[in-house]
Amino acid sequence: MDSSIHESLLEVAMSSRDDAVDLEELFESSDEYDPVPRAERLRRWLDLSVLAPARVAINDWRALIGTIILGCYLVVGTVGVVVVERPYSDVAPRNAPPFQNLEYILGTDTVGQPIGALLVHATPAMLKMIFAGAMVSVGLAALVGLLSGFMRDTLVDTVLMSITDVIITIPGLPLVIVLLAIFEPENPYMVGVLLGLDNWPGLARTVRSQVLSIREEAYVEASKIMGLSTLTILRRDLLGQLMPYITINSALSSRRIIFESVGLYFIGVLPFTTFNWGVMMNMAYQNHALTRPDRLHYLLFPMATIFLMSFGLVLFSQGMDSVFNVRLQARHASTTDGEVTSDE
C-alpha cells in the first residue's frame, strides 16, 4: 500500500475514534481478504435493493394498492389491446347507455364506437408517452443534479444551475405548446419527450442538494481518501441514497405527463391521430356531453380512467415516500413527551 495514503488513513482513523483498537492489526488482516463470490454478492444486492423495499412496500397499503393499479394499466396496455377488438364506427348502436349490453358494457359514443374499447386502445400510446417523458425528465434531472453537485463551485456547476433556474422559471405548458405547434409530433414517444423537457429542473435541484449533503458524510470522505474514482463513489455511495428520490419523482412526473398530455389533447392542441383519453373527452365535450345527460357517460369514463391511473401513481409515490423516508414514519409527538421513540 502507498505509504502516504496509509498515513492519511491512520490520521483519519486516529482523529475520528479513540477506542483501543490495534490499528496495525486492522490493516494487516486486510491482506487475507477473501472476495465474496459473485452469486453471494448478487443475492445480497437483490436482498438489499429489491426484496427489502418490496417487503416494506407490502406492509404499506398505499404502495401496495398503487402498484396493483399501475400493474392493471400495464396489463390492459399490453394484453388488453390484443383481447379487446379495435373500435370502429358503427360496430355498435350509437349513444348506447352504459351497463346495458355486455358487448359494449360502458356504452357507446355518438358514432357507435364502444367506449370501453376506446379506453383500452388509448392505453398503449399513453404508456409510451409516460415512459418516454419520465425517462427524459428523471434521467436529465439525475445527470444534471449529480454532475453539478459533485463539481460544486466550478464553472460546470454554475452553468448547469443557471440553465436549471432558467427552465424552472419559463412556464412549462406555454413552452410545450409552442414546441408542439411548431414540430407537430405524432409519435407518442416524441410527445412524451417534449412534455418531459420542462419537467426535470425541480428534481435536478433536489438531487444536487442531496449530493451536497451526502458528500459531507464520513463514508464518502473515506472513499475519497482511499483514492476511489469519482465515478465509483457516485455509483456506490450516492446512487443508492438517491434512489428514493428518483423513484418517487418518476411517479410524480409520470402523473404530470398524463395531466399535461391529456389536457393538451382535450383542448385540441395535439393532433388527433391516435386514440387518447383526452381526445375522447374533447369529442364528448364537442358533442355537448355536459348539457345532455344521455351522453354524460362518454365524458365521465375517460375522466375516471385518468383519475384512477394518477391515483395509482400518487399512492405509489406516497407509499414509496414512507417506505424510504423513516422520518415520516416516526411519531414525534411521543419524543416531545419525553419518551423514547417507539418503532411504529
Added chain:
Amino acid sequence: MNWNYFIKRFGQAVLTLAATITLSFVLYHAMPGSPAESLKNVILSQQAASGSGTVDLERLNRMVSMYTNIQPDEPLHVQYYQYIHQIVIEGSLGTSIYENKPVTELIFERVPWSMFISVYALTIGYSLSILIGSVMAYTEKSRFDSVSSSIIIGLNSVPYYIVGLLLIYVLAIQNEFFPYGGRVGSNVAAGFNVTFMQSIIWHAVLPVVSMSMLGLGGALTMRGNAVRVLGEDYLRVATLRGLRRSRIATQYVGRNAILPMYTQFMIGIAGVFSSAVIVEQIFTYPGVGLLMYNAIQTQDYPLLMGSLIIFTTVTVIGIFIADVTYGFVDPRISAGGSDE
C-alpha cells in the same frame, strides 16, 4: 439587505428573459422550412382568403419582417441582433397575422385578466394548503389527519381541468349558481360600479377554484415539514419556557415548516400561469391563455411567440418579487447559501 444577493437574483431574471427571447428566435428558425418559407405559406393563405392578389418576394420578405421582427434576407447574427433590438428597445413583439394588430396591444389588453385569476388561485391554493397541512400535523394520526390526507391524495390525482369541467357541470349547468364562461355578464355596463365588479368576481370563481387545485398538493409537504419541526428540541424548550401556544405555532412551527416549501412555491408560480392556457379555454375566459390557444388554431406564430415571451416575463417578475422578499424572511438565504 445583501446587495450581492439582489444583483444575483436580478441577473438570473434578466438571463431567463434573454434565454426565452433567444429560444423564440431559434424556434422561428427551427420551423419546418425557414421562417420565411413557413410564414410565406401562412401569409399567402391569408392573402388568398382575403382575395388581394399575388405578392412578390421582396414584399413578402418585408411582410415577414413586419410580422415577426425577423429579416429573412440578412445574415443570421444581424437577424438576431435586430430581433432583440426590436423587442427590448422598441418593445415590439411583431404583428399578429390573423388580427393584423400589434402583438403587444393584443396581449396587454388581456394580461390583467389572466393575472387576476392566477394571483387569486395562487394565494387561495397555497394559504389553504399551509393551513390544512399544519392542522393535519398538529392532529397527527387523528381521524381528521387520515381523512384529509385521503381527500388530498384524491384531489392530487384529479387534473385541474377535470375539476373545472365537473364544477361547470354541477355548479353552472345542473344548478345555475355560476356562469360557465366569459369574464363578465353580457348585459352589464363596464365601469366602476358594484354590479360590474360583482359580475367579474362571479365569473372568476370557477376558474380560480379549479386553478387553485394545483397548489393544494402542498398540504402534504407542509404536513411532513410541520411533523418534523414538532419533533425538534427547540420546540420543547419553547414549551418549557411557557411561551403562548399561538406564538409557538406561528413563529416556531409555522416559520420553520413553511421555509423549506419555498422552492416548491416558486415552481408553482410558473405552474399556475401555465395552467391558464387550459383553464381559460375551458371557461372561455378571455385572458392571455385563450389568446395563445386561438393563436395555435390560426397558426399565428408571432402571437404565439409573443404570448410565450409575455408569460415568461410575468412569471419572472413574480419569482423575482418572491425571491427578494424571501431574503427578508429568511436571512440565511441572502447571506449566500447555495445548498438548496
